[in-house]
Amino acid sequence: MSRMEQNPNKELLLDKKWLNEWNRQKKPRPPLSKNIISAFLGGGAVCLLGQFILNLFISQGMPKELAGNPTITTIIFIAAMLTGLGVFDKMARIVGAGLAVPVTGFANSITSMAIEFKREGLVLGTGSKMFALAGSVIVFGVVTAFVVGIISALIH
Amino acid sequence: MAETVTEKIRPVGKRAGNQSMIMEKKAVLAAAATVAGPKEGSGPLAEHYDRIYPDNLLKEGSFEKAERRMLEETCFLALGKLGLSPDDIDFFIAGDLLNQIISSSFCARKLALPFLGIYGACSSLVEGLSLGAMLLEGNFAGRILVATSSHNCSSERQYRYPTEYGFQRPGYSQQTVTGAGAVVLGSSLEEGPRIESITIGKVVDPEIKDPYNMGMAMAPAAADTIYRHLTDLGRDADYYQLILTGDLGEVGKQLNEDILARKGLNLLNYTDCGIQLYYPHQKVHAGASGCACCALFFLGKVYKDMLEKRLGRVLFVATGALHSTTTYQQGESIPAIAHAVALEI
Structure with missing residues (x-):
């Protein structure tokens, strides 16, 4: 057998089957129930805040259909603010998906990239890197909206 | 036609087995210095570090510059313990985690020493010690400075997510250490391990x-x-x-x-x-x-x-x-x- 054909792992101590078994048995698992409960409570708190802001806009005389947009904008502003103050990542470490799934996660991904890359300048840094994490959300959001839009047009 | 060489040619004497080398002159770790970031500085080994920084930026403009300064300072601290200046060193061997090992190269610019940049990720320190010991063994140098550094924020940014990005890390994940270490390798005349x-x-x-x-x-x-x-x-x-x-x-x-x-x-x-x-x-x-x-x-x-x-x-x-x-x-x-x-x- 030539040198190229030899199994490079032949002489090593590694037994892949044994390692997979070890992985299954001993690798620490995420504390699922704790994560789910904290995500539920955290996400719920964001929604509660959203509802409170929405009601505030409506009580100021804004029509119910139009009050949604300024509510989302306010939530985005709060999330971006907390990111800038260095608090958001500490909160997200506890509640996880509770902050990642609502619009707060989206705002955080954009703001954190903008802050991180500001040292590369406005053009090569902040401007071009800002949407590096959120970009796929936008692209696939638009694609999904397009597909759903066509299906809905065909049905009606 | 030349004869094909089938057996690996090994020098006798200093080699042991397939992968090991036995040193005859035995390079000495004559002095060592460490500097640490704030999180490491509030850890259990705080008393052992030569310098602890109160923040991650060290008043520099970026995390990369901060890492570079940590590396420079730890090099000068290690030299200072023996009362040496960079001129007394024959080689500077260093490696770090950042792309193109910039912390090491830019630090070498400041030290102005013959420089060998290495990359072994987190194994860089031992890789550097090994190469340094072999250079000393071969009488190519009298004293060698070996150093390495890493910075939590510059690594997170390069390998994973921005520092302010919020997410839950899995339980088996690890924290990249902010700090740097340098060691002066000398000949067997000096004291040390x-x-x-x-x-x-x-x-x-x-x-x-x-x-x-x-x-x-x-x-x-x-x-x-x-x-x-x-x-x-x-x-x-x-x-x-x-x-x-x-x-x-x-x-x-x-x-x-x-x-x-x-x-x-x-x-x-x-x-x-x-x-x-x-x-x-x-x-x-x-x-x-x-x-x-x-x-x-x-x-x-x-x-x-x-x-x-x-x-x-x-x-x-x-x-x-x-x-x-x-x-x-x-x-x-x-x-x-x-x-x-x-x-x-």
């Missing part, structure tokens, strides 16, 4: 694809190198008063022990640098990682223990994960390497 033998490791790939699971990706490489070292030199594990792995963390340490136990090697005097740098309440999950992880524990604590004769023989095995963001985004697994140096005093 001596490098007695070296084992250069192979790249081992357990086919782990999760970039948070560094401990498991690197443990097989560490186990392989420890096993080769002991068989090459015909030693038992209890020959050493301490066997030290670089930055496997809790998960990797357990895997390393389990792999070696299958081969009939039970490590009694064994610990990992990754589980020594932080208190449990500092919430670093499975432990510490990064070039500075083994630098801070080994050069900070173990080095002093050896000087004060609390430890006589130490096997220092540093591990490195050799992936990049490109390889893991393209779905490739994480290969790893481990190098070992045996020290005695």
Whole structure:
């Protein structure tokens, strides 16, 4: 057998089957129930805040259909603010998906990239890197909206 | 036509087994210095660091510049302990985690020394010590400066997410250490722990694809190198008063022990640098990682223990994960390497 054909792992101590078994048995698992409960409570708190802001806009005389947009904008502003103050990542470490799934996660991904890359300048840094994490959300959001839009047009 | 060479040609004498070398002149770790970031500075080893910075930026413009300054300062601290200036050094060997090892190269610009930049990820310190010891063995140098650094924020930004990005890290993930370490290697005339033998490791790939699971990706490489070292030199594990792995963390340490136990090697005097740098309440999950992880524990604590004769023989095995963001985004697994140096005093 030539040198190229030899199994490079032949002489090593590694037994892949044994390692997979070890992985299954001993690798620490995420504390699922704790994560789910904290995500539920955290996400719920964001929604509660959203509802409170929405009601505030409506009580100021804004029509119910139009009050949604300024509510989302306010939530985005709060999330971006907390990111800038260095608090958001500490909160997200506890509640996880509770902050990642609502619009707060989206705002955080954009703001954190903008802050991180500001040292590369406005053009090569902040401007071009800002949407590096959120970009796929936008692209696939638009694609999904397009597909759903066509299906809905065909049905009606 | 020339005859085909089928057997590997090996020099006799200083080689032992397939991967090890025995040093005759025995380079001496004449002085060592460590600097640490704020989180490491509030950890259990705080008293052992030469300098602790109150913040991660060091009043520099960026995390990369901060890392570079830590590396420069630790080099000058190590030189200062022997009353040396950069002019007394023949080679500067350094490596770090950032792309194109910029911390090391830019630090070398300041030191203005003949420079060998190395990359072994978190194994860079031991790789540097090995190369330095071999240069001294060959009489190519009288004194060599070996240094390494890592910075939590610059690494997170390069390998993972921006610092302010909010997400939950898995329980087996590790914290990249902010800090730097430097050591002056000198000839056997100087006082200090001596490098007695070296084992250069192979790249081992357990086919782990999760970039948070560094401990498991690197443990097989560490186990392989420890096993080769002991068989090459015909030693038992209890020959050493301490066997030290670089930055496997809790998960990797357990895997390393389990792999070696299958081969009939039970490590009694064994610990990992990754589980020594932080208190449990500092919430670093499975432990510490990064070039500075083994630098801070080994050069900070173990080095002093050896000087004060609390430890006589130490096997220092540093591990490195050799992936990049490109390889893991393209779905490739994480290969790893481990190098070992045996020290005695």
